[in-house]
Amino acid sequence: MQAEAAGTDAGRAEARPLIVLDKVVKRYGTHTVLSGIDLEVHAGNVMAIIGPSGSGKSTLLRCINYLEPPSSGTIMLDGIRLEAGRATSRKDLALLRRSVGMVFQSFNLFPHMSVLRNVSLAQERVAGRSRKEADERSMQLLSRVGLADKAHQYPLRCSGGQQQRVAIARALALDPKVMLFDEPTSSLDPELGLEVLAVMRELADDGMTMIVVTHEMRFAENVSDTVLVMADGIIVEQGPSAEVMRNPRQERTKRFLRAVNDRT
Template identity: 80%
Template sequence: MTDRGYEKSGAGANVVRLVEGPAIAGAPKRPLIQLDNLSKRYGGHTVLEGIDLEVMSGEVVAIIGPSGSGKSTLLRCINYLEPPDGGLVTIGDITLSAAIPASSTELARLRRSVGMVFQSFNLFPHMTVLRNISLAQERVLGRSRKEAEERSMQLLKRVGLGDKAGQYPARCSGGQQQRVAIARSLALDPQVMLFDEPTSALDPELGLEVLAVMRELAETGMTMIVVTHEMSFAENVSDTVMIMADGRIVEKGPSTEVMRNPQHERTKRFLRAVHDR
């Protein structure tokens, strides 16, 4: 990465911090997320290769592409659920290098900035909806139970589930459980939200409930990276669409341009298959 100064954040530390110089009038904003030459391998199989990506604050990036192209693995590498084998991951002013194993403290600091919503809801079945959202706030952020529950109720109302606070997950539909999972991630005040096919396990009607919440997040300026098979969301809600195939980015650009006038043959083939299905 050129024209950027770095320094270690402490003796033997793995976190590389941007060295802030004097503000320059008119200088371009730095991206909130930056990936440089990211790679991931499982044994002899390369899953990600040469991934370079910049995401600005407030930007919504949709990642689409065929199954097995590395989309979900990329998300998991961004928050180090899967440590990459090569490259740099920068979120805000923290950069982790794959060349140096990250400590648990460093990983906690990185992940503190990132919320992630998976295909499965991963709610605690023995806890109420309210408690599912409040627990991590108390453990991670040190909020009191009262503070955590107040914040949880704000978020439940935001996702349209204010009346479900006292229910257990089993009494909620799949779409409702996924909206609870989104509220739980938002409760930790992340800078970035990552979504890994959040509607793939839901029927179309319930999926629309989740997409409506995601659209509202986008409209209020949340930075989001979304792996999705929802082509309408990719075109109409995201700012940028990125096509992945065989572990690489084959095309990336403004959502309408990529979806309506793709340039790469692999992108054209994928979109034809989706539209002909």
């Protein structure tokens, strides 16, 4: 009986979501960008967030890692609980940031540092690794994204797709529990964008928990497990990717997907 109970407890632990958002609101003055977002993301899940411009998608990502503290509501990530309106300890905030890797639309690489230093620097300053340890880890990650040969070049000598892959390697360097991607291919031409999407697909195949704000509808349907549709600061629809993309239930989702399909 004890073994059975232990097995049940383990199953419950595995079923517990990695990320929970409870009634998250974000306001800028009198303008409400997010209106009471409730969300759960389980470990290993890949969630694609789609929707029209200005719907709050990027703001939602920035609230999850507290780059933009919510106006109200609670964010929990793997036992770390941050509640808007209450003082956030530096320890909890550091744990949250260490647990979340983020890749932006712009690459945000240091132009005066080599690709290798761009990936190693945070490991030394945040994770406390020696330069040798950090460089070894960086080379592993650069090999993973196909850029080991670019380690000693400067970012400006790399293509846009290569720079974004460096940014992904940098975000992975602190061994995050979840990766956030904010339209990582939006500033790239289609061919370079495919390079980045291929890396993201490999991360998904390896079981990385990912939340991806994207305008790549094929990625949303074929790579993600769940699609979340946002409009006007709320979640209008959420479900299994193929189901939402092929047979949306909500009229707002249908209208958005029609507009996307008409452009392509």
